[in-house]
Amino acid sequence: MSSSKERVFVTAATGNIGSGVVRGLIKRGIDTTAYIRDEQKAKDLFKDELNTGHLTVVVGTYSSVDIFTKAIQGHTRLFLLFAASGTRPASMSEIKGTFAKIAFEQGVRQIVDISSAFVSSYGRKGIIGYMHFAAEEKLWTLADENSEERSLVVLRPGSFMSNHFMGDVHHIKDSNKIVSCGLPSSTMTWIDTKDISDCAVIVLSESVEKHDRNVYEMGSETLSNEQRAAVFTKVLGKPIIYEQQSMEDFYKTHISFGMSHSFVYNFALASSKNICETTTPEIALIIGRPLRTLEHWVRENIKSFE
Ligand SMILES: NC(=O)c1ccc[n+]([C@@H]2O[C@H](COP(=O)([O-])OP(=O)(O)OC[C@H]3O[C@@H](n4cnc5c(N)ncnc54)[C@H](OP(=O)(O)O)[C@@H]3O)[C@@H](O)[C@H]2O)c1
Structure with missing residues (x-):
């Protein structure tokens, strides 16, 4: 890549994935712009990166x-x-469509989009599938309006390991259990957001032609609820059990936390039908190493669960 001529613009740059993307690009000496809404947060997160002279921040x-x-x-x-909670379901496609149209018109040659594995496995079914499906459709249409000059790469990750920081962390810390409404044998495919950032960095730093129009699904490990509890048991060194609650209790609890009907319904759907159809060991061909396991992730974040 002619990195000296490339300039990468990163949206949601203070988020989980975005911050990893910024750090990875700066490590490679690529001029990067972080689009952020909280300047102080960006200054705290990117102290070292700002000192390199390769990072610009736009509020x-x-x-x-x-x-x-x-x-x-x-x-x-x-x-x-x-990623903006509480917005209308159509907001994702409207905003991504607007930003992508402007970007392509202003000369951007490659867009790397973060979508979801729900698009592959559920299509429009479930609100998360709908949001990402509708957004992808807009992006593909824009890219195909000028396929010579507009490249699109879509990453469709499975369930983030960092989701354990939401409800699970409290159950694990307070009562040594993981609680959800799926069967103990129901499976979910997990991915570390670091792997997503690393994959995006590689795509953004290699030739545009190489990755053009690829959809990369990303899932590291498929684990049943019982197997997931066993990973926590192993790493924390104390028994963590999986407890299945009723669908009604699951729904009521999540609604009481302020989540919308559509999201809770989507999570209830996903409790019996996995977000990914398979794991994707082939991503190692892009990132040059195997995907990280849930055990890696829990070990790295062990303090939050003790
Ligand atoms: N969780 C999953 O299992 C899963 C699975 C597949 C796909 N996904 C997708 O992954 C994405 C979430 O990625 P993530 O975990 O990196 O997100 P995240 O950590 O929640 O970060 C969200 C970022 O968006 C910024 N943001 C929020 N509202 C904004 C606004 N109105 N204007 C400008 N910036 C705003 C936040 O800024 P602040 O830092 O200032 O708050 C933050 O930088 C979503 O699209 C989700 O659908 C999630």
Whole structure:
């Protein structure tokens, strides 16, 4: 890659995946712009990276289209991630469509989009599938309007290991159990967000042609609820059990935490039908190492669960 000529624009740059993307690009000496809404958070997160002279920070949101339009000028690649809770289901496709259209018109040659494995396994079924499916459709249409100059790469990850920081962490710490409404034998395929960031960094730093129009699904390990509890048992050195609650209790509890009907319903669906159809060991061909296991992840985050 002619890294000196490339400039990468990273949305959601202070998030889990976005911050990993920024760090990875800077490590490779690639000029990078972090699009963030909280300047102080960015300064704290990227102290070292800001000292390299390769990182620029732009303050803006998904609604500040004027700021985005000005800031994206001069960039060759865009990392696109939309995560805003409480928005209308159509917001994801509207915002990604708007940002991608502007970016391509301003000369961006490659967009790397974070979608979801739900698109492969569920299509539009479930609100998360709908949101990502609709957004992908807009991006593919925009890219195909000028296939010579517009490249699109879509990453479709499975369930994030970091989801354990939401409800599970409290159950594990307070009562040595994982609680959900799936059968003990129901499976879910997990992925570490570090692997997603690393994959995005490779795609954003290799030739645009190499990855053009690939959809990369990402799933490291498929574990039943019982197997997941066993991983926590092994790493924490104390018995963690899986407890199946009724669908009604699951629904009521999550609604009481302020989640919308559509999201809770989606999670209830996913409790009996996995988000991924298979694991994806082939991602090692891109990132040059195997995907990280849940055991790696729990060991790295053990303090949060003790
Ligand atoms: N969780 C899963 O299992 C899973 C599976 C597959 C796909 N996904 C997808 O992965 C994405 C989540 O990625 P992530 O974990 O990296 O997200 P995250 O850590 O929650 O980060 C979200 C980022 O978006 C920024 N943001 C939120 N609202 C914004 C707004 N209105 N304007 C500008 N920026 C805003 C946040 O800024 P602040 O830092 O200032 O808050 C943060 O940088 C979602 O699209 C989700 O659907 C998730």
